[in-house]
Amino acid sequence: GQQVMQIPQYQHVQEGEDFTTYCNSSTTLSNIQWYKQRPGGHPVFLIQLVKSGEVKKQKRLTFQFGEAKKNSSLHITATQTTDVGTYFCAGRRGGSEKLVFGKGMKLTVNP
Amino acid sequence: NAGVTQTPKFQVLKTGQSMTLQCAQDMNHEYMSWYRQDPGMGLRLIHYSVGAGITDQGEVPNGYNVSRSTTEDFPLRLLSAAPSQTSVYFCASRPRQASADTEAFFGQGTRLTVV
Numbered sequence: 001g002q003q004v005m006q007i008p009q010y011q012h013v014q015e016g017e018d019f020t021t022y023c024n025s026s027t028t029l030s031n032i033q034w035y036k037q038r039p040g041g042h043p044v045f046l047i048q049l050v051k052s053g054e055v056k057k058q059k060r061l062t063f064q065f066g067e068a069k070k071n072s073s074l075h076i077t078a079t080q081t082t083d084v085g086t087y088f089c090a091g092r093r094g095g096s097e098k099l100v101f102g103k104g105m106k107l108t109v110n111p
Numbered sequence: 112n113a114g115v116t117q118t119p120k121f122q123v124l125k126t127g128q129s130m131t132l133q134c135a136q137d138m139n140h141e142y143m144s145w146y147r148q149d150p151g152m153g154l155r156l157i158h159y160s161v162g163a164g165i166t167d168q169g170e171v172p173n174g175y176n177v178s179r180s181t182t183e184d185f186p187l188r189l190l191s192a193a194p195s196q197t198s199v200y201f202c203a204s205r206p207r208q209a210s211a212d213t214e215a216f217f218g219q220g221t222r223l224t225v226v
């Protein structure tokens with residue numbers, strides 16, 4: 001079945017540092033979505049990437065979709081304490097209606 | 112703007128009891144789905160529906176039943192609760208668009224403990 005893997009699962013950074021998290025799929029995806037879940041909250045949509053090689057930015061967050069549409073990355077610049085939470089990637093394979101999520105990357109920030 | 116509403120927010124069940132987790136959305140979304148979230152396991156798809164009268168299994172459907180009699184409601188039934196079903200359950204909905212996928216809107220979650 002379709003699998004979406006995220007690495008690392010946990011990341012602890014110092015405030016102000018940059019870091020990158022990765023999402024890899026076992027199959028080619030129609031698109032990839034990223035969500036953020038604050039502690040005690042529910043997942044909230046951040047962005048969707050559709051085209052091969054696509055890059056999108058949201059302030060300090062940069063999202064990239066791989067050329068083969070099987071992997072994606074999220075890069076955060078100058079991490080802030082407000083970035084704390086779990087980041088999920090989710091993908092759907094062409095022809096399937098299932099939106100499958102990765103296990104998430106839990107980010108903690110040392111102020 | 113209610114969005115996706117889940118009830119109850121918290122529930123404690125005894126092993127073998129049955130219950131229904133409610134999910135309702137007021138956005139006229141075609142797609143609805145149930146996920147469970149466990150530590151280190153991420154969000155796993157239980158069941159999903161692409162419209163009223165249509166449901167299908169996700170990654171972890173065993174022990175759960177669903178039905179979709181209306182566009183608005185997508186209840187999740189546990190027929191005989193087991194401790195392994197202790198989890199946080201999220202309902203999500205999204206509209207159907209012919210050309211592209213759309214974002215999923217999540218409810219606030221139901222924290223279920225089976226003792």
